[in-house]
Amino acid sequence: MMNCDDIRERLALYLDNELQEDDRAAFEAHTQSCESCASFVENELAFLNAIRGSGPVHTAPETLKTKVADIVNGPAEPARERFALKWILPIAAGLLVLLAPVVMWRVMRQSTHPANGGPSGFALMAAESHLRHMRGQLPLEMETTSPQAISAWFGNKVDFNVKLPSYQESSGQEKIYTLEGARLVGYQNDYAAYVSYRMGDRPISLVITSETVAKPSGGEEIASRGLRFHFNSIDGLKVITWSDRGLTYALVSDLDERGQQSCIVCHQGTKDQDFIEPLKPH
């Protein structure tokens, strides 16, 4: 049984709906038989109702609502998204694994810095993961050819959003690589996302972590369209690292240097082929 002091002590909890069922019942039993407490509760309730009933303090301006709708729905003309897809998608897909740096190499030669230090720890980890996966020491935890399934699988495992491209959907080109699956790899006391592709019989690894965990550095730096790619050769593997929108990526393959041969696979007979020309060994 509650006394009047108990009631005063629990008044806020009662009116804020924070009392457990038993306490709530005891509280109400007392106020039903105690006039002083009943009017005490009534006064406080009137006060809270006046505040609670005063409605929203502010209403968001229409211009803000429009901007926010664009943010959550993606912009009507998704410039950023398309831009990102254009690069990350083919690169991640393994198609431009070779072509993109090659193209940029040619176009951006003037802004290319010479080698400026060894590969980053993240690039080394990506290369090592790639090798271990090739040796069968790093089996996939989930196997699928669906990018959506992989994004969903990482959903509750890493604290960043793993977005994988569906290259075929957006390019209409014939798919010359296949997605194999994914697993977690440890990096910096945390997990990074490891995604495995295959182009013919040659594996391609994509490792993703948050930009706060790893920043690309070292190697040959190639700037293009607001992104900076770092190009390393590690134990004969080609490793490209870059950051975009809060994430850092490393793409690893054992494809030939600068990949000009693989480019021909896709670009033979097209005018793109002259991209390859400057990269052929002299």
Place this chain on the structure above:
Amino acid sequence: METPRSNSVFALAALEHIDALYSYAMTLTRDKSEAEDLVQETYLRAVRAANQPATAGNLKAWLFVVMRNAWLNIARHKQHGLRLFQFEGAEPVDGVANDASSNPHVVYLRKLERQQIHDAIDTLPDAYREIVVLRDLEGFSYHEIATVLNCPAGTVMSRLGRARGKLREVLSQRQKVHRLYG
């Protein structure tokens, strides 16, 4: 290309809370253009976040957490988040009596105009204003408020008591003035 995070269900649910978020942004920033920036930053972070709540039920509280963290981050850079922090450490304990019976003017409060109430809320110190908005205007539970403020539930209870006491005091003083000169 859709991910589970950027689907239209999330978009619709998140947009439902824009007035509440804008109000909270005004509470935090006290400035219209800063509040608008903060709302946009909040939605940007929310869309990017990997740990969005699975159910719509806790989406609102989660968005408030995202906003408060975004604000603290911005405020830290701008230095004027100091107000918030200093207040956390030096919460006044004398305060006003947290006891409606000691205040005979409570009954008149029913008749107060919304504007008067909002004006009164506006005069409260930052931390008091914030907790009154979260509890009495947005209807968050103590647990949710503790999550948003990142503080123990006990702190929510005591701070809310003092904040309401202060608000009651401000309102009844204004009511007195109103009755004398109005």
